[in-house]
Amino acid sequence: MGCSTSTPSASVPAEPTPTASPWTLVWSDEFDGETLNTRNWLFDKGAGGWGNNEWQYYTDRPENVRIENGVLIIEARNEEYLAWKYTSARIKTHYLQSWTYGRIEARIKLPVGGKGIWPAFWMLGENIATARWPTCGEIDIMENIGNPTTVYGTVHGPGYAGSNAISKAFVSPVDLSADFHIYAVEWEADEIRWYVDDQRYHTVRRDQVPGEWVFDHPFFIILNLAVGGNWPGYPDETTIFPQQLQVDYIRVYQAGS
Template sequence: MPHRLFVRQFTRVTLVLVLVSLLAACAGTATVSKITPPPGYRLLWSDEFDGKEIDTQNWTYDLGAGGWGNGEAEYYTGRSENARLENGMLVIEARQEKYEGSYYTSARLKTKGLQNFQYGRIEARLKVPAGKGMWPAFWMLGSTFDGSNWPDCGEIDIMEYIGKEPDLIMGTAHGPGYSGALGISMWNRQTFDIADDFHTYAIEWQEGQIDWYFDGQLYHTVKRADVGDREWVFDQPFFIILNLAVGGQLPGPIGLDVTFPRQYLVDYVRVFEKAQ
């Protein structure tokens, strides 16, 4: 091939690749630019789930079974059957199938080691699955969590939904001396089945205080004074978790009328920081 022709073709290919990259970047920027921060906040990080694959710069997986300390029935996998992107959403799907000794599969995604946050507004728009035994959650653990130091690492449950209570969501803070059933929790009942539609769930978190919101309405506050002489463990970085558990001590047994698969849909997860 003549040298000049090679250069021209190489240049054209390079330009095309650059243009494609710019268009992709602009598309992502356009999506983010449409996000209106709450008053007094600015966007720090988000995943809008608009791509083709789960972003491995944001999310990794917990894998395996064993009940996860709660008597859960599922095996968490990293397969696309259990977690994938569809129609601009993250789909976490619980399936009834025999897999590695378990009879159900699901997924548990986390930002641990990738995206850690301390303070701000942490928000997601979610559609939870109906049915007894379904236990979707949107929550956080202290970034020091190593598998053995809970509850000392701290846990913030932004949203837990249990299918046997279709009108109820919960927000809870767990720490040393106030974990499990002793967690500082608030039950928030509605006049409708929460699984029927999407809703927004958020915390606004600052030094010494956490506020919980459902569809923009404040329903729970925990302050440093509420833990008394116990340790307040929430003034440190935390990571985000999204999971769909099947069965367990809190939601109880899986209903005989529950059909599978069941899907937990995540429209977005956003983190806002206080504007200076």
């Protein structure tokens, strides 16, 4: 009786089917122009504390806000300007771009930090002029108060604003000012989730807030770098200037079909 010398051919595994993303890109700013795109951004200018007893004067000067090599730079400086000792910048998409629900993300390199340094990537309800704060709602996608290993995700609304806001810290194993990282929220009708580099660290649901859920209408984006304030405290002799908040891009996705 003969025996076969051939061996069965091995089956080739099928290529896995990619998982469809639930999100479709609907808007972005890649900061690839020479100057800030005024179809997307307005400047908030001036001083007066901005409701938090901050110390900076916000300007639209290139010293404080500019694009370099495809990166938006917001720079806080220690300098005399119109009787104020610090300058910085704050930009917003108010009246130009706003969204209801979606994934809102930015690739950001934090300032090196120090006492009194307060960068933020956040959102306010488009109806702020009529509803006022906090009834308009506020979603803080990323805030940092001087320690570049810790960021915060927060919501403010009626009955849970200011020191009573619903907030959680993300503590990073690495210095977030050493490189760019992605900060995002995924905002749905009944839930908001916060991420750093796609690591989820905070969730707030409609049935958890001790007041009205005010996150069901259009919101606009704000980027700013504050100096001082009630929450971070104030610069001292150890605080280094200038400080830079660097943003590679901002992207907004919404649920795809």
